[in-house]
Amino acid sequence: xxxxxxxxxxxxxxxEECVQDAYVAALDAWSRQGVPRNPxxxxxxxxxxxxxxxxxxxxxxxxxxxxxxxxxxxxxxxGLPAAGxxxxxxxxxxxEVIPDDRLRLVFTCCHPALAREAQVALTLRLVCGLTTxxxxxxxxxxxxxxxxxxxxxxxxxSAARIAYRVPGAAELPDRLDxxxxxxxLLYTTGHTAPGGENLVRxxxxxxxxxxxxxxxxxxxxxxxxxxxxALLLLTDARRATRADASGRLLLLEEQDRSRWDQDAxxxxxxxxxxxxxxxxxxxxxxxxxxxxxxxxAPSYAQTDxxxxxxLYGALLRAWPSPVVALNxxxxxxxxxxxxxxxxxxAELEQDGRLAGYRYLPAAKxxxxxxxxxxxxxxxxxxxxxxxxDNTAERDFLTRRIAEVTAPE
Amino acid sequence: MTEYVILIYExxxxxxxxxxxxxxxxxxxxxxxxxxxxxxxxxLVGGNALQPTATATSIRDDVVTDxxxxxxxxxxxxxxxxxxxxxxxxxxxxxxCPAPYGGVEVRPVMDTSGG
Numbered sequence: 109x110x111x112x113x114x115x116x117x118x119x120x121x122x123x124e125e126c127v128q129d130a131y132v133a134a135l136d137a138w139s140r141q142g143v144p145r146n147p148x149x150x151x152x153x154x155x156x157x158x159x160x161x162x163x164x165x166x167x168x169x170x171x172x173x174x175x176x177x178x179x180x181x182x183x184x185x186x187g188l189p190a191a192g193x194x195x196x197x198x199x200x201x202x203x204e205v206i207p208d209d210r211l212r213l214v215f216t217c218c219h220p221a222l223a224r225e226a227q228v229a230l231t232l233r234l235v236c237g238l239t240t241x242x243x244x245x246x247x248x249x250x251x252x253x254x255x256x257x258x259x260x261x262x263x264x265x266s267a268a269r270i271a272y273r274v275p276g277a278a279e280l281p282d283r284l285d286x287x288x289x290x291x292x293l294l295y296t297t298g299h300t301a302p303g304g305e306n307l308v309r310x311x312x313x314x315x316x317x318x319x320x321x322x323x324x325x326x327x328x329x330x331x332x333x334x335x336x337x338a339l340l341l342l343t344d345a346r347r348a349t350r351a352d353a354s355g356r357l358l359l360l361e362e363q364d365r366s367r368w369d370q371d372a373x374x375x376x377x378x379x380x381x382x383x384x385x386x387x388x389x390x391x392x393x394x395x396x397x398x399x400x401x402x403x404x405a406p407s408y409a410q411t412d413x414x415x416x417x418x419l420y421g422a423l424l425r426a427w428p429s430p431v432v433a434l435n436x437x438x439x440x441x442x443x444x445x446x447x448x449x450x451x452x453x454a455e456l457e458q459d460g461r462l463a464g465y466r467y468l469p470a471a472k473x474x475x476x477x478x479x480x481x482x483x484x485x486x487x488x489x490x491x492x493x494x495x496x497d498n499t500a501e502r503d504f505l506t507r508r509i510a511e512v513t514a515p516e
Numbered sequence: 517m518t519e520y521v522i523l524i525y526e527x528x529x530x531x532x533x534x535x536x537x538x539x540x541x542x543x544x545x546x547x548x549x550x551x552x553x554x555x556x557x558x559x560l561v562g563g564n565a566l567q568p569t570a571t572a573t574s575i576r577d578d579v580v581t582d583x584x585x586x587x588x589x590x591x592x593x594x595x596x597x598x599x600x601x602x603x604x605x606x607x608x609x610x611x612x613c614p615a616p617y618g619g620v621e622v623r624p625v626m627d628t629s630g631g
Binding site: 275 | 518604623624
């Protein structure tokens with residue numbers, strides 16, 4: 109069956125994927141329609157059909173990305189020194205070592221010359237193969253809006269001549285960070301949806317992880333790729349416990365840890381070790397290390413908060429983002445008490461970069477609540493409420509407001 | 517190779533009443549840049565520094581007005597026309613272009629040849 113498919117696909121890897129897809133499709137179709145008279149033929153036909161689709165997609169891909177420029181190798185004068193830390197052997201350009209089309213496609217879709225939302229849309233469309241309708245649904249925009257976004261991005265690639273290549277060693281760290289940011293964004297977009305109801309959202313989570321695994325298979329030595337995969341697995345391990353049966357949001361301290369996915373946690377923690385070794389850890393490796401600490405703690409109270417505080421400090425140095433500073437303040441409260449953390453949050457409010465970010469007033473509200481400052485807490489919860497449309501989050505915040513304003 | 521324009525946008529205040537040293541530094545930086553374009557495998561086709569926006573005159577619908585077309589914090593101060601293999605190559609070169617009081621924009625030139 110593989111060979112028959114390979115003959116059509118002209119590529120062993122593609123053929124293997126098509127065969128696997130055929131088995132998955134069989135499980136689904138046969139459980140609904142019953143086993144066909146000739147299961148072997150059904151499977152082979154399905155696999156070959158998928159291979160043909162893949163070929164057609166590839167051809168239309170090259171037609172749709174009108175300027176898939178195969179870059180000329182740089183002339184001698186280009187003289188870029190090979191930066192350390194890349195995976196290329198002996199300073200050769202990476203694309204000479206790994207000429208995989210999927211990798212070139214990913215880097216092209218995530219080029220910094222494209223706006224972040226364009227990078228995400230293009231990656232989902234061209235790398236993950238989602239339809240424009242599916243992507244539109246995932247990001248809660250209309251289909252024409254999403255179609256226009258994808259078209260604009262392709263036109264930019266063509267007009268500005270963004271070359272179809274894996275970046276050279278000098279640019280690789282920044283470019284890879286952009287790719288991983290897109291994958292992470294895909295994951296978090298799927299992750300914040302209420303659990304269970306919207307299949308497209310859960311699908312986004314799975315696709316992000318699958319995309320990460322694919323990139324890892326093509327760039328096995330890149331520590332940040334490993335770090336991100338660890339982060340996604342460790343966070344996703346909590347998927348079953350993020351909301352209760354009625355869809356009510358559960359906090360980390362309320363989640364039933366016995367229902368966390370231990371296989372995902374084992375895989376994640378193993379990956380973290382590898383991602384942290386061999387030099388200064390990157391921001392994804394550090395985020396994964398933080399997630400691993402939570403995953404390994406038998407309970408919220410038994411979490412190693414001082415170690416977490418240290419990790420957040422390292423993360424803030426690697427990634428000076430106000431969101432990281434906020435998360436560190438939350439941990440600070442567990443180590444040094446709510447007042448110290450409130451002072452840090454006040455600084456962040458002054459800073460202004462977190463102006464529309466609901467988790468700042470929400471975190472502040474929580475600390476005020478723990479200090480018994482109920483009026484201020486209610487106000488802060490209200491501020492957070494005005495910043496979110498997510499049903500589960502709104503319900504949670506509304507309940508908190510009721511709790512802190514309830515008469516004694 | 518494709519043509520790209522590098523547009524230099526800078527805060528003009530830095531150059532108002534600037535000392536000769538400021539100008540000297542800028543001149544040397546731009547001369548150095550001109551050499552670097554070729555070293556990086558690109559081609560410098562042309563370019564100029566512009567006089568400040570106080571000298572600009574704009575025309576819209578046949579109406580002539582004093583000043584630049586758009587009042588922006590960083591004003592257009594100069595440009596380079598280069599040839600580069602692709603956008604990454606153009607960006608590699610553009611990053612070397614001196615613009616200490618602002619930044620640069622890189623735009624492909626429209627291909628108006630037939631076909």
